[in-house]
Amino acid sequence: MTVTLNPLYRFDTLVVGAANRLAATAAKAVAESPGTVYNPLFVYARPGLGKTHLLMAIGHAARAINPRLVVEYLTLDEFVEAFHAAIAAGHGDAYRKRFLDVDLLLVDDVQFLTHRREMQAELLRLTDALQTASRQIVLTSDRPPADIEALDERLIRRFAGGLIIDVAAPDYETRVAILRRKAEERRAGFADGVLEAVGSLDIDNVRELLGALNRIIAFQAVSEKPLTAEQARMLVGGEATAEKAERTERTETTERSDEQPSPSSPSSPSSPSSEFDDFLSEIAATVAQQVDAWRTRVSAAILRWQGEGFRTAPLQALLEQEMVNDPERALREFEEDVERLQALQADAAALAPELAGSAAFRDPANLAAAEEALRQAREEGPPPPPPSPLWRLDGFVETAANRVVLEAVRAVAASPGDRYNPLVLVGGAAVGKTHLLHAIGNALADREAPVACLSAPEFTGELIEAIDRDAVPAWRARYRRATAFLLDDVHLIAATDRTQDELFVLFNALMDGGRQLVFSAAAPLAELTGVEPRLRSRLEGGLVVELPAPDAAVRERVLSRDLEAKLGAADPELAAYLAARPADSIRASQALLQRVLEAAAARGVAPDVALAREVLEEPAAPPPAPPRAPGRSSGIVAAGPSATRSREKMVWEWPDVADRVVEEWR
Amino acid sequence: MSLVNFTAREITCKIVYYGPGRSGKTTNLQYVYGRVPESRRGRMVSLATQTDRTLFFDFLPLELGTISGFTTKFQLYTVPGQSYYNATRKLVLQGADGVVFVGDSQARRFDDNLESLQNLQDNLLAQGVDVRQLPVVFQYNKQDLPGDLILSQEEMDDALNFRAVPSYGADALHGSGVFETLRGISELVLRRLAVGSPVA
Secondary structure, rough: OOOOOOOOOHHHHHHOOOOHHHHHHHHHHHHHHHHHHHHOOEEEEEEOHHHHHHHHHHHHHHHHHOOOOOOOEEEEHHHHHHHHHHHHHOOHHHHHHHOOOOOOOEOOHHHHHHOOOOHHHHHHHHHHHHHHHOOOOEEOOOHHHHHOOOOOHHHHHHHHHHHEEEOOOOOHHHHHHHHHHHHHHHOOOOOOHHHHHHOOOOOOOOOHHHHHHHHHHHHOOOOOOOHHHHHHHHHHHHHHHHHHHHHHHHHHHHHHHHOEEOOOOOOOOOOOHHHHHHHHHHHHHHHHHHHHHHHHHHHHHHHHHHOOOOHHHHHHHHHHHHOOOOOHHHHHHHHHHHHHHHHHHHHHHHHHHHHHHHHHHHOHHHHHHHHHHHOOOOOOOOOOOOOOOOOHHOOOOOOOOHHEEEEHHHHHHHHOHHHOOOEEEEEOOOOOHHHHHHHHHHHHHHHHOOEEEEEEHHHHHHHHHHHHOOOOHHHHHHHHHHEEEEEOOHHHOOOOOOHHHHHHHHHHHHOOOOEEEEEEEOOHHHHHHOHHHHHHHHHHHEEEOOOOOOOHHHHHHHHHHHHHHHHHOOOOOHHHHHOOOOOOOHHHHHHHHHHHHHHHHHHHHOOHHHHHHHHOOOOOOOOOOOOOOOOOOEEEOOOOOOOOOHHHHHOOOOOOOOHHHHHHHO | OOOOOOOOOOEEEEEEEEEOOOOOOHHHHHHHHHHHHHHHHHHOOHHHHHHHHEEEEEEEEEEEEEEEOEEEEEEEEEOOHHHHHHHHHHHHHHOOEEEEEEEEEEEHHHHHHHHHHHHHHHHHOOOOOOOOOEEEEEEOOOOOOOOOOOOOOHHHHHHHOOOOEEEEEEEOOOOOHHHHHHHHEEEEEEHHHOOOOOOO
């Protein structure tokens, strides 16, 4: 789509005369340092006066200076075509991005922007973006911007903010110079005065001039004698000659009669108002530059703040306006708002780190929302930790032994804060305290959020972090707005003075608010050491229930469920056998099942009772020598038959006697 | 006078041509007047004596049309050069956004130039305006006279333009340098738009 630059259209092939000297100089300046001077450069001239030549010459020269420069030349029609194709394909953004990566954009024939509002808006956006990024845009047209019908006023100003320059028709000398150069290129020789005669004709279009040259070259090629000046003149256009002669005479007469000029009718070869027009055009450019300088500043500010993630609607609204009363003040106010937002955001982030990216702190036009968010953060902090969704009440196996506990739990779930408050679940390791605690939490969370459910060490850890961040009030507020508070392993707060103080205060606050509290403890409360009596007495004030160790019936039901989940079919016999094996917790029984499943997998057979017996009852064969780890290691894998109460506390193997000796010696 | 009126969207520049008597200030304005299309110029007011000397001042309003959304107007004034009209000069100088000092290049008018420049500085100072803060350009008129009668542009610069502001050689009668000077002072004045705080 993009036209390759015509290799013949270079500065060294451009004949520079009085009519195009300014344009050529500006074009060279642009080519030498794109984006720094005259941006955008707008060149206008009637057809056939070398606009395209100038445009492509800029491209060639800029590339010669910096070969890595991305130069794109296209006509407005191509620009429009590409835009429509991109929009039709839904790639409008890609289209914009494509031009934003161009260092030097050369757009020919922009007069066709007439009545194309959509393209005008697109070009305006592009011009702004390129200018902001210090990239050069050069445009040509057959008329000045102000004369392009229905052209957006803002575009006119953008162009005026750079440099608008025209290329006039070549004068006699330039015409002759062009003819000579072209004749030389064509290796056509002419008698003296021939080219001058053609040059003196009233042809002020370079294309037509070259057409005239073609005619005399063709004529001379077929004639026996060299062409004379008079013949050439007649050949190309006798009438034009007469007109020209007449005009020359008229000019000379005028000049002679103006030797004594009066100030009110001043003399000059140029028309009376041209000096004023030149003056006006320069003044307009200066005013546009000065007045529109604020647009550049606003655009830069928009890019900057958008880059930092802030909304810039107020600044964008400024750009939409023709002129604002005081752009500097608007910019200053916006920046003050942004600074205020940043301060609010920093405060909020100190309270709750996840608020740092909150949208409430991104809109300078809505400081109130940010202040409200900070106020909430101060008052509430982020939601307290929720219960784990893995543990549900219906997943807890009910037996005769734990029925009392489950009834209490159901009562709490049905009417939190009403009947058993606090509820304290007591039980040994791996009897299902945590499962039940989180299950209650989930049941309550289903009713109304937020529910705080965490372990005592996590609670202590959060407090320490809050002290460290100097955000204890926010941390407190976070828990106080919980509709229920469930703390696992409350015995682990032993010897933590500050945590116990905080828990005590929180306990009272929540109780006063009628919120449900649930705790779990590894031992009966009376046996807990290191827990302050005032806290203990409050825990005892509710309902304390003991979770029994799971009996064989519970274990069998859990194992049946596990087997069904893992094998896809229930095996009641195997489940019953495994449940009957000595184990003091569900987890220990599950470990036995795991061993059987692994053995079955190793042998490639289906797990059954026989295999289980073989694996679990036969004296353990010396395990195959495990691959030695580079260092000493011990694996805690499964429960032994007795001796230890849970597998966490049992050592499965000592890999090396020497290690064991060292261990004992220590 | 406000330079830029954002509320009325108006830019008004008052430019005063200052200089010794007979240096060509009015000629400058007349030349400009002759080049401005009728639709753009107001009536040129000249209060002159019978011998064609400016008695009070010349005033030429120029409507430059709407530029960047602003109705842009230039008001060109001259002051009477003769030393006894200092009260009028002070009056005209009030609220000037820029000054063109039209110097007479004739060697015999050298002292008149110095005196007038001194007078300009005194009058500005009396109005609390620091000449260093005000846009000023120099025009050395009558550069078309025979070389032995006049000082060159460089010599005039040496004598008057010690702050190295823009200066232009001119032949105001034939228009040479007139618009260059006007353009120069206009640029200086308008460039203050960017740095000067807008006044409502």
